[in-house]
Each structure stands twice: as structure tokens, then as C-alpha cells.
Amino acid sequence: MNSEVKGHKERVAAAAPDGCYAWFILLSCFLVFGLTFGVIKAFGVFYVEIHRYFETTATGTSWITSIAVATIHVVAPVASALSARFSHRSVVITGGLICSIGVVLGAFARNLIELYLTVGFLNGFGCALTWTPTVTMLGLYFEKRRPVANALASAGECILTFVLTPLFQLLIDSYSWRGALLILGGLQLNLCVCGILLRPLNTTRDVTCEVKAEEEGLSLELLPKDDSEQRKQGCLEAEAEAEAEELRISERCDQGKIKACHEDPEDISIMKVQDSNNKTKRAELRTKILRYVDFTLITNARFMVYSMFGVFAALGFFAPALFLVPYARSKGIEEYQSAALISISAALDLFGRVFFGWVANLRLVQMVQQLTATVFLLGTVLLLCPLASSFSELAAFSAAYGLVYGATVAIHITVLAEVVGVHRLGSALGFFMLIRSTGGLLGPPIAGLFIDKMSDYGTGFLMAGVALIVSALFLLLLHQMNRRVQGSTTTNCDMHTDKMEQSPRAETKELDMT
Template sequence: MDPPGKAWNKKVQVERAVAPDGGYAWFILVSCFFVFGLTFGVVKSFGVFYVEIQQYFGTTAAGTSWITSIAVATIHVAAPLASALSSRYSHRSVVIAGGLICSVGAILGSFGNNLVQLYLTVGFLNGFGYALTWTPTVTMLGMYFDKRRPMANALASAGECILTFILTPMFQLLINSFSWRGALLIMGALQLNLCVCGLLLRPLKSTRDVTCVNEGKAEEDGLSRKMLLKDILDEVKSSIQEEKELYTEESNQETSKKCLDDTEVEPSLAEDSTSLRERDLRTKVQQYVDYTLITNPRFMIYSMFGVFAALGFFAPSLFLVPYARSKGIEEYQAAALMSISAVLDLIGRVVFGWVANLRLVETVQQLTATVVFLGAVLLLCPLASTFYELVAFSAAHGLVYGATVAIHITVLPEVVGVQRLGSALGFFMLIRSSGGLLGPPIAGFFIDKMDSYGTGFLMSGVALLTSALFLLVLNLMMQKDQRKKNIFSDMETEELGQSFTV
């Protein structure tokens, strides 16, 4: 029995999932690896279908590019819905459903008789399935990794490079053997593997950290009050930043619950029943979609970066093979350019993901530098006209593209916090959808007007350089917020120290 005059001091941490950074997290990484490859890897490899479909239907470059544009835009627009469905049901079930939809879209597209049918099947249905698979998987990867998150994102996104390297010549071979219709049919069967990726997703269990300190026993064991104070202050000093971020970035669901608890304790502050119903409705909505993110200035600035970056991200991969074919390069050599780009893309993701993991510079600063280099490389593309010149361009583009993609999702948890990553990723993809939708058709418009595929690369380069301006603004905002947090942390630590010494 403890002495009656001595009390227990009990500290209960807010219940949250702890990222293991290992163990089963590696299976989540494997799942995300193949999801990247079977979604965006397929999108990047679709350029080999481009010339065949354009010639088959006798359409323009802009008309054919809408297939990829609709798919990319649907991925982005449906991302918030994918996040909400994952919260309502489970990440596993949503990914499995998405894999089935992807397969059905590609198989139906193989029977398409006009471009509109391809827009609806290979474009919309396939893109919707991609959203249901990619968004929940990337969200879960962010939950399972914390300290190793930059490296985990880089390794997972490497699946896009490796499968692009494999799928591009494979699709060209399938087109030559079975026509583009047969190749689409086989692609649909291949995408059923996304369902297997979904089966690997296992929910991360939350934990509760409870610490109890008995002052009486501590004194009986010879620990003075000063030693207790020192231990407490050390703990506060090391965790106050994390605690502050956790509570300030907590979802409004918990905030609303606390408000309701306060109304029970203080009846004088109780709201009428209508207000309570409205608050409860907002709480239920925010449980699935945290729409308050649109009031976060840093998140909106980063989303604007995403819009302009998406204008330039997807067009080069779509038009590289047609550009090479227009320069008189034979079809297998043109397809090989995508494979070369994919190999350097892989190297860029792994190397620069590892560099980001070292935390030598702020991740947003590293991202700004890679985006500027990527825009510059694209502006130089029209100067390449021979096969070896295009090999050099493909290698440079792949390396810098990989360096950019490896870390651009990693910045998002730093902007909004890991607690809101699911909703943030969905809204980020939704806002970025306008760039993904308009990028290839705008590039195709310039190609048709100027009768040169090189103008599409120029448009992409200008868009990426513009997006870098938003990253510069975001970096300034994050540095300013960090200085404020440091000042606040020092003040609170000092106040707590004074309260214990009184």
C-alpha cells in the first residue's frame, strides 16, 4: 500500500498509431512498389499506344492525348473519394475494388470503336481505378514509416521506373504481335495484380502510452524533488514540439468532441439542439474528409505548385516516343528511349531519396532545386534530333524526374502533419487534377499548331519553372512558422520550469 498522503501523477498520451519503420512495414512498401508500377508506370508506358491509336482513328495529337489526360485527371479528382472510402471501410477493400475497376476499364477499351469509348474506358474507368488503388496505398505507407519515410517513398516510387522499363518494350512487342487491341486486353489482365497488392495492406494498430509517477515512492527511494523536476523537464523539453504539433494538427473530430464534453461540464455554455446537430454533422464529415485543409495557407501554396508541376509532368512521357518517331528513329529504338529514361529515373529516386533521408537540407529546398533542373532539361529537348542526342536527353530527364518524384509526396506530411495525410493527399490530388487534365492537351494543341513535337516539351519546361516559384514561397512560410514554434517551445518550457520550482 502506498502512503495515503502520496498521490499518483498519471500522464496519458493521446492515442495514435506508432510508425514501426520496419517489420510488416516492408510488406506495405512492396505493395506500394507494385501499385506505383501498375498505375503511373502504365501511364508513362502508354506513349507506345499513342501513334498506333492516332493512325488507326486518323485523329490529331491533341485528340489522342485526351485519353491519358482524362486518366490522369480522374486519378486526381477521385483521390478525395478514395481517402473517404478508405476511412469508411478499409484501405484493403478499396484497393482491391480499384484493381478490379482498372482491369475492367482496360479490357473494355480493347473493344472500343471510337475515341469517345476510349475516353470512357481507358481514360475514365482506368483512372478511377488508379485513384482507388494509389491513394490508400501511399497513405498507408506514410503511416508505417516515419524516420525512414523519404527513403520509403523513394523505394516505393521506384516501382514506376522499373515497370516502365519493362512494360514499354513489352507493350510495343504486344502491339506488333496482337495489335493495340490485344495489347490493351493483356494490360487489363496484368492490372488484376493490383488486387494482390491490396491484400497486403494491414491496418496499423494504435497504442496508448501511460506513464505513472508516484511521488511518495520516489522520495522513499531517495529521489529528491529536484531530481523529479529535472526528469520531468527533460521529458517536456524533448517532446513539447511533438505534443504541440499533435494537438494543433489534430482532426476537428476530436476538437468537436472536447467541445461537447465542455458543454456537459458547464451548462451555461451549452448550445441549442440545432447547433449541436450541425456540429455533429461537421464532425462526421471531417471524420472522412478534412475539408478545413483549404484554409491552410501552406497547403494551398503547395497545391498550386502541384497544379503547374502536373502541367509539365506527364506530357514529356507521352510525347517522347512520337517525337523520336517524327525524327526518323525506328519504333523499337524510340521505345528504348523510355526504358533508358526509366533506368535513370530509378537511380534518381533511390539516390535523391537517400539524400533526403540524410536531412542535409530542408526537403522543400531540395525539391525546389530538382524542379528547376527538370524544367531546364525539358527546354533543351528540341535541340536533340539524332538517336544518341535523344538518349542523352532521356537519361538527363529520367534522372532529374526521379529526383523530383522521390520527394514531392514526402513534403506533404511536413506541410500538414502526418495525422491529416490521408485527407491532405486526397485534396492535393484533386486540386492538382486541373494540371494533369490540361497538360497533355495543351501540349498537343501547340504540337498541332506548330507541327513539331518539340513545342510540347517547351510548354512543359515553362510550367515546371513556374511551379518552382510556389515552392520558394512555401519555403519562406515554413521557415517563418518554424521560428515561431521554436520561440513558443522555449517560452512554454521556461513557464513549466518556473511552475515546478514554486
Template sequence: MQAKHSNPPDGGYGWVVVVSAFMVMGLTAAVLKTFGLFFVEIQQHFDELASTTSWITSVTIAIFHLGAPAASSLCVRYTHRAVVITGGLLAFSGMALGFLGLSMVWMYATTGFLQGLGIAFSWTPAVSIVSHYFSKKRALANAIASAGECAFAFTFGPLFQWLISQYGWKGALLIIGGIQLNICVCGVLMRPLASSCLLEASHSETETPPGNGATRMDKEEKSPITQKTFNWMLVRRPEFILYAIFGILAAMSFFVPPLFLVLLSYSLGIDESWTASLLSILAMVDFAGRLLCGWYANLHITKTVHLLTMTITLISTSLMLLPLANNYLSLAIFTGFYGFFFGTTVAVHITVLADVVGMPDFDSALGLFMLIRSTGGFMGPPLAGLIVDVAGDYRAGFYMAGATLVLSAGFLVTLDQFQQRKEKGSQTNTKQEKSTLPYPSLHLMKLQ
């Protein structure tokens, strides 16, 4: 049994997959982003401390990242469609069972664990299958899909507030769970590129006659899905390790600005209503940055790893300048710069990962990258908080984030240099093989 497509279609039905991934991004990451609106309601209902209540979101984020390798492994073993549908059912179960609100531990297990696992099983394969469907337009497709997070987050804020005011926090959870069932519909639309029976596909590959002139590596490059097992050996590849270290340092920084932006505005004496508008500005410019960067990367003017290095450098610069703001206007301008360049980074970093490891190992690489990157997300906010406590100024957190991003850009430069040396080495070996002639007399004539 053969795959439906020997090469990524780079369009056609692929755009249906992109729209489906756009919806999945909104119904998973955007829900996680705006879940803070339930914080006070849940805290007051159970009469718990803020630190105790915050563990709901912490468990969700942790399971989201820890479940990514499992989701990638299931994508390799079965299909992206099956895993996304499973994720939608898990996400719905987490919200629907959270509706019961039996205890705080119950909330950890439902809206924490089940919701996080549902997000992992939906988000990871949705990102992965877009890269399988596109090659030349991969950056643009990934950018459009990731923009769903921004678009839905902008809408979910007022919607969730209205649901809580009308139906209470429990009723709102149940309705949101029902909305998340649409993830299953999006999963159905994610038609597999290859045969759903991977064992039959691999059997047909092994029966290919050896003299047909096509090597196994050529088939892996042409076939969108060839890896039949999860490849843990990626951790031994230097280029993947360099990119994973970049991911850790970047994650340490990305979670810091949203955490201290509101607090910094309060310390400057900015009114609460104006402070809320900063978050709206952040969402809008983030959305614009993703789409514009995806469009530019699709032109193939700049190498994707070079583009990512530039965006990381610009983010670090904006974070270093942001603490210089002394009023609302200057703070809004620097926040806009940060949000725009953050969007450009999100739009292209998955494409760079695909370029680094190649499509045959992409599913495994995405799961491992998410798992390794999570350590930066866990370490960043506490470290920034410690620095702020020692310095006694919220600006110190932004300086820490900017400096960490500068360090992460260094690993991208090292990765690019490593890849260039590797390419030159392979080209040299190819030339040497071509220069070796089969007959000694011809080789002697070549020397003369």
C-alpha cells in the first residue's frame, strides 16, 4: 500500500489542514492563556490560597509539555487525525468533570491533568501535520496556523468573562468544554498524507527491488511519513542539541514579560484600564508579526535560521529598552515592539526545527523539543522573580529576559556554523567520489 502523495502537496487540501490547525491552536493554547479569568472565582469557591489555586494552571502547563513526546509517538504509530480527536475528547472531559468542582485536588486532576493532556494531544499533532503537508510554503502555513492562538485569545477574554457572569464559573467550564469538542471536528479534517496502515507501507518499501536506482534515503526525503518508531536518538545529534538549548533559554525569557508587564505599569502609576489595553496591544501585534514573518519567510529571501536569529536579537533589544519607559505611551510602544517580534519568532521557530532534523524525524523532534524546552519555562519565572526581589525593581526581570535571549541567539549562530561546515564536508566528499574513476588508465590520464 502506497502513500496518497509522494511529495508534500504545498497547497490544495493542505490549506484545509492549516485552517483546522488554526482552530486547534485557538481551542487549546488560547484557552490556556485566558484561563486566568477563572482564578479568583475558583479561589473564592474553595477558600484556598492563591499559591494553591495557581497549581491548576501549573499542572496544565506541565502536562502539556510532558505529554508532547507521548503525542508525537502516537502520531508516528497511528495517525495525526486519531491523536487530535483523542486530544479533543480529553480536553472536553477535563472541563466537563471540572464542572462538578468537588475539591481542589479534583480540579488538579480534571482542569489540570486531563485538560493539559488534551492540549498536548491536540496541539502537537496539529503543528506536526501542517509541516508534513507543506515544504516550500511551510513557513507561511505554520505562521497562519499559529496565529489562531492570538485570534482566539483576543476573543475568548470577553467571552469567558460573560460566561462566568451569566452561568457561574462551573457552567462556564462546561460550555467551554463543549466548545473544545470542535477539536474533534478539526481532527477529522486532518486527512493523513500516508496510508493509515504503516506496517503495510513499510512492508511495501522492503519489497522494493534493490536495482531500481532509488536509495532508502531518497524515499525518506520524498515520503512525508517514513519513521515508524519514536526516535529518541535525536538527543545524540549535535544540531538538535544546539537547537534544544536555544529553546530552553528562549523559554526562560518568553514567560517573563507577560508576568511583570502589568506590575511594571502599576509601579509607573498607570491606570488599570490603560494597563489592560497593553495586553490587547500585545495580542494584536503578535498576530500581525506571525502573519508578516510567515509571508516573508515564504519568499525564501533569507535562510530561516538567519531570520530566527534576527528576530531573537530584536526581541532582546526591545526587552532591554522596555524598562526605560516612564509613561503609558512609551510603555505601549516598547510593548508593541516586543509583541511583534515575539510573533515573528513563534511563526518561524517550528520551521527551523523541521529544517534542522528533516521531515522523517520531525514528529519525534517536536515532542522531544517541547519536553526539553519546558525546563526553561519552569525555571524562567522563578529566576526572574528572585532577581526582582534582590534588585527591588521590576525592570530587573526584563533585563534578565533580554540577556538570556542574547545568549540563546549565540547558540543559533553556532548551529548555523555547524550546519555550514557539515554541508561543505558533504560537498567535498561528493566531489572526491566523482573524481575517482573506475579505470586506472583513465585516472592516469586525468592526473596528466
């Protein structure tokens, strides 16, 4: 590169192919969703048996699920970094093995602490290594159909929850909860098969953001439409950093000018070479770190607001599925009918994900607006849950909850891609999950604490509903920030157009005067 041209190189994903093999990636992601979050949602059947076996509190038993959920979130950035360092395929295969080992060891647990470490921590760690790289690959393989692809992939969570909930109840009745965990451990070995399906996408290229538009050699038309504004902003930030660095160097040179005049020219040249080498090493280190973990995301205000939405949403996402079966049992509903409530919820969850994912793909409204509406509805439905007491009423609640939950989950990853750009989705997904881990960890225990204090499982649903409505407020803030960004972008484009129109007129006027 010419020394007069200042820039930086960054590896970004080329335009997503939307090709034939993308559907195999979708199949892999479908199964990963089912064998991770689908299993967590169906774990409410185990909750009742473990609660009875160890004669513990609702809070104590709920820590198993909350530790698994929190571990998935906390380890997500590690999974992203490992995928960049090695490969998505190897990380997912390793995660599948860890999942299986954790659940199998949990079958031999002698107390709740051992269940926390095995079914909670080890299983959650393995789920993070499988879920994060697979979802990232799905985002790279799809562009035009990305909302529908995310919705279809997440439908695996619904279908496997629908199938696994009665299956777990049958296995528990036949082999006890320990035998059922052994069979579940064998089932989760299929995560390794999902990893084998992840063929690397070899369509990355070097992009150079130059200071001068004539010399940068970068056509934003080559980038996906979602990323063009992000790439322009990245170039402007790189230019500003380069100018600031030049200013600092200039000031240091001015301060040491008198001293430098009395120094040997050879010493000055050696110092210049050493300074250049240090700059090169720092630039290489920064590039290497950004390749694995894009820590600059924490300076993105819109990303941080969306992450706060994730924290409060996680407080309410996981508690209802865990406590729905115990709540039904406390109302006198028999075992298989209680388990059927989860299946009803999963069936409507599936419909909600596919249908509202298709609606999102039509782009009738902004994605953030659609997500805000569904989150508000989800919180309202949970607040109404304690009014249900009979099986028919609980079935209606389960159907409404599953439908709105599916509509919410179908697009929240797509919204994240719009906030940061698909080229940063891997790191963004890892950081988003890490920040959201607080809500995933504390949600079920806080709900369990309310249940223990009030001796009523309905209070857990009230807590979840309030948390989701609070999370929707952050989405409203994000929508306002998006409008400001779009307004400022439009203003800058108009000013640039005016300048371009005025310059030919000025040239013509000068020629006339001549």
C-alpha cells in the first residue's frame, strides 16, 4: 500500500449466498435450537421430580435451569472467539460432547450442588459452544431470507419442546429422573452431527478504508445493504483516528524540535524506525484482537441499549416455561395434562415464529417496532396468567403465551444484526449474550423467591410480566435513537448533494468571468 494513503484492512463477510447449502446450515441450526433451549424449556418436567426427591425449595431447584441459562450467555463471547480462532465446526462438535457428558454425570448426582455443576454449568457451557457459532453461520449463509431463516431455525426449539415434554414424562415414569437424564445425554450427542454440517463459508475478502475517497478503492455497493451505513461509519472513524494520531505525533515533534536539532541524524533515523515498528506491532495486536472479539461494540450506544433490553427480557423469558408445569400441578391438574400445557405452548410458539418471521420479511413495519409490540403483548399475557385455574383456562394461556413468545423470539436476532451490521454479528451475539446473562441467571431464582414467600406459583408469572414490559421501554428508546441516526444521515446526504450541485455552477461562473 502506498505510504501516502492511510487506511486499515478488515476481514468482512461477503454477500451471503442464499444458496443450496444454506438450507443444510438451517437444518443444523434447527436441531441445535431444539437440543439446547428446547431441552431447557422442557426441563420443567424434571423440576417437579427433582424438587420432590431432594425435598428442597422452589428457589433451590430453579438454580439448575438458571445456572445453565446464565452459562450459555456468559460463555457466548468465548464461543465466538474460539470459532474465529479454530472453526465453527470444531467448536460445535466439542460443545456437543460437553453437553452430553454434563447431563450423563448429572444422572449420578447425590445432591443439588452436583446438579448445579453438571446439568447446570457443564450442560450450559456445551450449549454455548454449539448455539453461538451455529447462529452466526446462519447469519452469514443467508441475506435476503435472513428473517425467515432465523424464524425457521428457532422453530426447532418449539418442535423439540413439543416432542420432548411428554417424552420426558414417559421416561421419568418408566426409568425415574436419573434414567431419563441418561437417555437425554445420549440424545444430545446429535449436537456433534450438527457441527459436522457446518461447512466453512470461504467468501471473505480484505477491505481497505482509505482516507481519500479517490484512493480508497472500496465500493460500498459490494457490501450488503444492511452494512453500507456501518461500513461508511467505520471508514469515517478510521479517518478520524488517523488524523488524531498525526496531530499527536506533530505535537510531540514540535515539543522536541530544539532537542532534536542537536542530536545525531543517525540517532534520529533509528528512533523513527523504532517508533514505526512499535506502531506496526500495536496495529497488528489490535487487528488480531478485533478478529476474535470486537470489543469496540461497548462504545456503540444503540447496541448497549439493545443489550439492556436483553437483560430485562431474560428475566421474564425463562421463568414461565420452568414454572408452568408446577403451577398446573398446584391447581390439581394431573401429570400428563400438565405436561401437555408445555406442548400446547410449543405448538403455538412454532406457528408464531414462522408466521411473524414471514411478516418481518415483508418489511411492512420496522423490525424494532414489531419487536416492541410483541414484547408488550408477552408481558401482558404473563400478568394475566394467575387468573387461570382450570385446564381449559391454562390451555388458553399456554396458547397465547406460545404465540406471542414465538413472535418475539423470531426476530430479536435479526434486530441485533440490523443494529450492528451482519459483519459484526459474531462478536455482537457473544457480547449480547454475555450482558444478557444477568437476567438469565437471576430470572428463575427471583421468581422462585416470590413463590416461596407467597406460596403461590402465580407470583412468578407476575414478576416475569413486569420484567418484559420494562424491557419493551428500552426498545422504544432504541427506536427513537434509530430515527435520529436516520435523520442525521439524510441531512448529511442532502448537504453533500447540495455541494455537488453547487460546484459545477461555481466552475461555470469562473469560466464566464474568464
